[in-house]
Amino acid sequence: MTSYRFARRLGAVPPSFLGTLFAVSADPSVISFAGGLPSPAVLDADGIARAASEVFAEFGPAALQYATTDGHRPLRAFIADRYRRRLGLDVTAENVQVVNGSQQCLDLFAKCLVDPGDSVLVEAPGYLGAIEAFSLYEPSLVSVPVDELGPDLEVLERIVSGSRPKFFYAIPNSQNPSGLTYPDGARRAVAELLDGSGSLLYEDDAFGELFFDGRPREPIMRRLPGQSVLSGSFSKVLAPGMRCGWILAPEPVLAQFNVAKQAADLHSNLLSQLVLMRWLETHDLDAQCRRVATYYEQNCRALLDALDDRCPELGHTTPEGGMFLLARIPPGISSLALFEEGVRQGVAVMPGRPFYLEGGDDVVRLNFSCVDPGSIDEGVARLSRALRALRG
Amino acid sequence: MTSYRFARRLGAVPPSFLGTLFAVSADPSVISFAGGLPSPAVLDADGIARAASEVFAEFGPAALQYATTDGHRPLRAFIADRYRRRLGLDVTAENVQVVNGSQQCLDLFAKCLVDPGDSVLVEAPGYLGAIEAFSLYEPSLVSVPVDELGPDLEVLERIVSGSRPKFFYAIPNSQNPSGLTYPDGARRAVAELLDGSGSLLYEDDAFGELFFDGRPREPIMRRLPGQSVLSGSFSKVLAPGMRCGWILAPEPVLAQFNVAKQAADLHSNLLSQLVLMRWLETHDLDAQCRRVATYYEQNCRALLDALDDRCPELGHTTPEGGMFLLARIPPGISSLALFEEGVRQGVAVMPGRPFYLEGGDDVVRLNFSCVDPGSIDEGVARLSRALRALRG
Numbered sequence: 001m002t003s004y005r006f007a008r009r010l011g012a013v014p015p016s017f018l019g020t021l022f023a024v025s026a027d028p029s030v031i032s033f034a035g036g037l038p039s040p041a042v043l044d045a046d047g048i049a050r051a052a053s054e055v056f057a058e059f060g061p062a063a064l065q066y067a068t069t070d071g072h073r074p075l076r077a078f079i080a081d082r083y084r085r086r087l088g089l090d091v092t093a094e095n096v097q098v099v100n101g102s103q104q105c106l107d108l109f110a111k112c113l114v115d116p117g118d119s120v121l122v123e124a125p126g127y128l129g130a131i132e133a134f135s136l137y138e139p140s141l142v143s144v145p146v147d148e149l150g151p152d153l154e155v156l157e158r159i160v161s162g163s164r165p166k167f168f169y170a171i172p173n174s175q176n177p178s179g180l181t182y183p184d185g186a187r188r189a190v191a192e193l194l195d196g197s198g199s200l201l202y203e204d205d206a207f208g209e210l211f212f213d214g215r216p217r218e219p220i221m222r223r224l225p226g227q228s229v230l231s232g233s234f235s236k237v238l239a240p241g242m243r244c245g246w247i248l249a250p251e252p253v254l255a256q257f258n259v260a261k262q263a264a265d266l267h268s269n270l271l272s273q274l275v276l277m278r279w280l281e282t283h284d285l286d287a288q289c290r291r292v293a294t295y296y297e298q299n300c301r302a303l304l305d306a307l308d309d310r311c312p313e314l315g316h317t318t319p320e321g322g323m324f325l326l327a328r329i330p331p332g333i334s335s336l337a338l339f340e341e342g343v344r345q346g347v348a349v350m351p352g353r354p355f356y357l358e359g360g361d362d363v364v365r366l367n368f369s370c371v372d373p374g375s376i377d378e379g380v381a382r383l384s385r386a387l388r389a390l391r392g
Numbered sequence: 393m394t395s396y397r398f399a400r401r402l403g404a405v406p407p408s409f410l411g412t413l414f415a416v417s418a419d420p421s422v423i424s425f426a427g428g429l430p431s432p433a434v435l436d437a438d439g440i441a442r443a444a445s446e447v448f449a450e451f452g453p454a455a456l457q458y459a460t461t462d463g464h465r466p467l468r469a470f471i472a473d474r475y476r477r478r479l480g481l482d483v484t485a486e487n488v489q490v491v492n493g494s495q496q497c498l499d500l501f502a503k504c505l506v507d508p509g510d511s512v513l514v515e516a517p518g519y520l521g522a523i524e525a526f527s528l529y530e531p532s533l534v535s536v537p538v539d540e541l542g543p544d545l546e547v548l549e550r551i552v553s554g555s556r557p558k559f560f561y562a563i564p565n566s567q568n569p570s571g572l573t574y575p576d577g578a579r580r581a582v583a584e585l586l587d588g589s590g591s592l593l594y595e596d597d598a599f600g601e602l603f604f605d606g607r608p609r610e611p612i613m614r615r616l617p618g619q620s621v622l623s624g625s626f627s628k629v630l631a632p633g634m635r636c637g638w639i640l641a642p643e644p645v646l647a648q649f650n651v652a653k654q655a656a657d658l659h660s661n662l663l664s665q666l667v668l669m670r671w672l673e674t675h676d677l678d679a680q681c682r683r684v685a686t687y688y689e690q691n692c693r694a695l696l697d698a699l700d701d702r703c704p705e706l707g708h709t710t711p712e713g714g715m716f717l718l719a720r721i722p723p724g725i726s727s728l729a730l731f732e733e734g735v736r737q738g739v740a741v742m743p744g745r746p747f748y749l750e751g752g753d754d755v756v757r758l759n760f761s762c763v764d765p766g767s768i769d770e771g772v773a774r775l776s777r778a779l780r781a782l783r784g
Binding site for chain 2: 002003004005006007008009010013016018022036037038040041043045046048049052053056057059060061062063064065066067068099100101103104106107111112113114115118129132133135136137166198200226227235238239240241242243250252253256259260262263264265266267268269270271272
């Protein structure tokens, strides 16, 4: 029997809940609010198929060849143009690196910034994929509580001036897991607080195209030029399985990021970049985003109505966009117990623990993007039965 | 002006020569032996295009959805079956993880194994992408000289019993950069030497399908079950731009590798996996490999003939497959000088330095896969003029 000498960093990764989740979501009798997928109903497979066929006709074998590490240049230019036009960011293609979905930004950015023991600041609750990715670089993770008003500014200031974190990782738009969006004032305050502090801002904008009211929110990056990076992705609005995201960064940061990207996998899938670029040239991305956001808004309203109606004892966030909301469980019931009893009743919710460095057992995340709209009310009815069973 | 506090590991990466190379390869008047691309002449774009169209027709939006971290199961099973059948390896789909080209294996495997300062053993010369990827985990890299007889076994034994490296990274088949293939005896000796040593073997098999004689060589893994991993890829025989490779590993290693893969980018491109699987179901991979190998063999022979004819002062390896050979430059001429004078004469070769931890300035790498067959003789004539110019 061989014994393996794995690296120490693997011990820093929190245990994953995904295996349990997959087992649950494979059972068709369970109504699942536990997942995090976009709805297949809004993915434009026909449009992508046509784009692919046009790409093969135009490029032939060149669509299958090795490519540059930074990404397909027209796609980088499209992404930069859109940020300039839509959000007033002062960026060009030179500030854009294409990656395999924005999850890869988490890994590569941490790789560029974090030495073991460095302080890194995350939100509480925060995106579990970020906590996992960062953990492998053995940072000292600290968290700042986030609620409807944005991050707790007192805590943020204390941590930034105290341990001078390498960066603050935040999802200001329709956060996963909470669905919370920073108010405008909180964005200004975060920018002022970080400005000149030596800590960078990592603004994860996975959901900024999915506001129900269609109104773009100002990225904090706009007030922190040179001191922030922003990541985005086609995963929530076009095609998650094509793994195409990007990072927007000052050129000195991008130069290092590029070294890490090249070492990690040379470059992102060229065929996918060409196909997505062709789709973008021949379709209206704004219209697609509105279509997705409208679909999710209807689901979200149905879920909120059902929760208020059937589970009034659950406090919950009220998302302005995105795919998730967070519900607070009455005292005395743990999120893991609710998960387990929920599955017995035929409904799955995501326990809160993995979204926090400590605690979190008093909340659950509910996804509304990938649940059958006709099942939402029944799912919440089952959740209500699970709550009653646990209290009874 | 913001000053950035990058991680220490970035300082460990050797400077990249790629920028210079790209500039040279953009000039159509330069005949380039410096690159490393497969020939577009052998990429089956029509077949891949048909496979893509069939995948969209069958899967629709499901082809664009998030997927599991370990990879598309039928593809994993196909890969395992092929190793069982072709090379007698005792593996199943449970031993296979799909990644973004085998470059990603280098990154993720090192991430799983290497703590800063750990000893890691590479070949000299060795694959520069591996040296870059490993460097970011701050190992103590040591190298073992490799020639026509395989790795220097005395040096290998001394290092393995001395610093007990976490692993030995080797490309036993048609190595990049040298084109060398380990003889059967060397494979047995390496297996015996590593067996029970505590050091793993990382067998990079990027070129094993491209032997000119079509005969598979026995992987060292076969003699080191439980103590080795093997990586492969569709990049050299089907579609590099689709970034689809894999690692074959014992399950306890794969479980950790999977954690690193999930943190790195959740999963590899699903659409590409489905398209490649469809191609594999509807085409003969063996025939495709023979087609590629035959094309490269003709180019290789033309290059060898031209070298022997026009540059007899260059010693060189004689590849049995793959895409590269290594040439030794006469004393007194550096590989960098030959690169620069070559470009002036209209030919590019890859200087040897990046393939060695130390030295290497007396060799150049010549690629024969991606040069126009009609330009090979003229390219070598220009190389001969560059050599004459340097000897003055």
